[in-house]
Amino acid sequence: MSELNSRDISRAIFKGDIESLEKFRDLGLDFTSVSEKEKWTYLHKATQTVSLPIQIDSINFLIM
Secondary structure, three states: OOOOOHHHHHHHHHHOOHHHHHHHHHOOOOOOOOOOOOOOOHHHHHOOOOOOOOOHHHHHHHHO
């Protein structure tokens, strides 16, 4: 898998950028992987925004 930038991934999730999320998936990103520190998946992270509205499209993408 090519190097993926976690900021780009988070930005796509918080903006509801499904096209980018699909690209990351196609590059081999496992959205069900669990972070070492928090033990969270990307779905957890997608719901933990304070200053931005939660992107339903991103949530739907991450649970499918």
